[in-house]
Amino acid sequence: MLRYAFFGPVGTFSEAALRSVVADAPAVAMPSVDATIEAVRSGAADVGCVPIENSVEGGVPATLDGLAAGDPLVVVAEVVLPVTFVLAVKPGTALADVERVSTHSHAHAQVRGWLRTHLPDALYVPATSTAAAAQALADELAGGAPAGFEGAVCAPTAARGLGLDVLAERIEDRAGAQTRFVLLSRPGAGTVPAPTGDDKTSLVVFLREERPGALVEALEQFVTRGINLTRIESRPAGDALGRYCFSIDCDGHVSEARVGEALMGLHRVSDHVRFVGSYPRAGGGRPPAGTGPTEDDFAAAQGWLDRLRAGAGS
Numbered sequence: 001m002l003r004y005a006f007f008g009p010v011g012t013f014s015e016a017a018l019r020s021v022v023a024d025a026p027a028v029a030m031p032s033v034d035a036t037i038e039a040v041r042s043g044a045a046d047v048g049c050v051p052i053e054n055s056v057e058g059g060v061p062a063t064l065d066g067l068a069a070g071d072p073l074v075v076v077a078e079v080v081l082p083v084t085f086v087l088a089v090k091p092g093t094a095l096a097d098v099e100r101v102s103t104h105s106h107a108h109a110q111v112r113g114w115l116r117t118h119l120p121d122a123l124y125v126p127a128t129s130t131a132a133a134a135q136a137l138a139d140e141l142a143g144g145a146p147a148g149f150e151g152a153v154c155a156p157t158a159a160r161g162l163g164l165d166v167l168a169e170r171i172e173d174r175a176g177a178q179t180r181f182v183l184l185s186r187p188g189a190g191t192v193p194a195p196t197g198d199d200k201t202s203l204v205v206f207l208r209e210e211r212p213g214a215l216v217e218a219l220e221q222f223v224t225r226g227i228n229l230t231r232i233e234s235r236p237a238g239d240a241l242g243r244y245c246f247s248i249d250c251d252g253h254v255s256e257a258r259v260g261e262a263l264m265g266l267h268r269v270s271d272h273v274r275f276v277g278s279y280p281r282a283g284g285g286r287p288p289a290g291t292g293p294t295e296d297d298f299a300a301a302q303g304w305l306d307r308l309r310a311g312a313g314s
């Protein structure tokens, strides 16, 4: 049986994302994104679930950097969840009593406007996750150490599950916000799911150093093959100022000719390309087909070249 880990504690959105894929399997809650990634890397877990990007606050640096460095890992599935937040307090606490509010930095960024309007003087206390903030209030309620804050911004389920009161619901500034989570594994047999016809491929590309046009050259590999990028982010490579790698998601599966050829092209023009998985797109809903070459065009071109090489002429 596969061993699962998720960015915990119990009650995080990451747990909800994992549970939407595997409802019942035992899973270990890890205290951070780094610890979840490390559990998979070390073999303590086979699959780990972590957030990778939010529609409002963008990429989750710990996940992007964890995938770019260290022993390679691959994404085997993605989950997209709507995110909505509540302000949770110990029973009996009124809004006027809330002087400090704690939550994960990505969640804080999504409720800043609400806090400015309703709790303009409240101090922000960073927490390792939304659920960790709620858990600290529940621990205080049970007679444990003071949490160090009166309000926690967390998922409605976390507040309910811990016996906290909800002072305000739907406090996110942008209705309809979503977070994308990834399930990670060590690479190996069976970790590239079969193509479904609606897949995504993730890569980290390290450009050739100090070369004018290096990024354009890398992007051309996708353009000329009619491949749509769904995300591109630069992250510091970490070895020197001015050195970046590019975390990229594109449409398509590594088994498709166009994606395979783009990967070979990137390999030719970059210092290093890290393959981070091909996996089904969450929820389907592929964007309209582009006007570039089709898989049939790629197959026809390959057949034509094979015939030339066999001496059949053009």
Ligand SMILES: O=C(O)C(=O)C[C@]1(C(=O)O)C=C[C@@H](O)C=C1
Residues within 6 Å of the ligand: 007, 011, 012, 013, 014, 015, 051, 053, 054, 060, 083, 104, 106, 107, 128, 129, 130, 131, 179
């Ligand atoms: O703290 C959690 O509950 C998480 O799963 C992390 C996380 C994130 O880092 O993006 C997930 C979704 C929300 O956008 C806020 C926090």
